[in-house]
Amino acid sequence: MELKTNAALIIIDQQKGILQPRLGRRNNPQAEERIVDLLAYWRRTGRPVIHVQHLSRSPESVFWPQQAGVEFQERFMPQAGEQLIQKQVPDAFCATGLEASLREAGIEQLIIVGVATHNSVESTARTAGNLGFDAWVAEDACFTFDKADYFGHAHSAEEVHAMSLGNLHGEYATVVSTAQILKAG
Template structure:
């Protein structure tokens, strides 16, 4: 694993994710953990991909031209880092991400960002299905509270934990920031 490049994929770390309008979330330390991973990857010269959601809905917090669609300054891409723009949750759909990774011989991915049960889970499922060795970093991702299909309110921690459980083993390995740093 250590002799080949491992890409850090940073999903949807846009300004609107810091807005109270986004909802009640978990993992308040996620941004710091993403920052730690991002700088470790940069220091090691590892490949970094930033994914940005650009909604087709003009009322979305992610709508192009809205301040919320911009990257969070502390996690913004450098000029030499690859940026993927998507308009569905999955970073692989209608983007050049898979080809970009294959051209560079990248077969292992470390995924961080938001939200665990939406764009992170969708992208990790596809990555796993495409044969990438995929890691989702549990403390560098976060989710928002929501009602389940039966109408029962679920906390952000519950939504996050269930999403990680959905991914674990079949699509991805789940690990904490400290362990993910060892993949460099």
């Protein structure tokens, strides 16, 4: 496992709205600290950072543009020289120009972190893999929420997270820990 010098860190939806208690119980309480660790490393080593911001089409969403939940959390504010991608669906590649900007910059390796594991992280990682990128998902730098399945059976955030990572690993992405990523650098 080798981390390329131009590997892009893609931070998905680290906006104020994701902290809303109404979203329910979550897993990985240390996920934001792991994202901060990776972001600090990326900035220190001059690797590309891409911030993904969700602009919901639904007024009920925590990411509705007309309220504070859509704003980035302070610790994840984009800095000069870092790219901002705004999306309206879970997949950060869909109608955003992300693929074109990565290809133009010659970036082939993507480290994907953020929220929610089963939603925007999984859909973005699936597309990354389908497009031929070397996608890594940092399992301890992502989190999700308790969720019922199609048949109404409740699953813990830990189970939802594990299933989503299982869907990705080996087919669309490589699932790794923050420590493995930093060690590979």
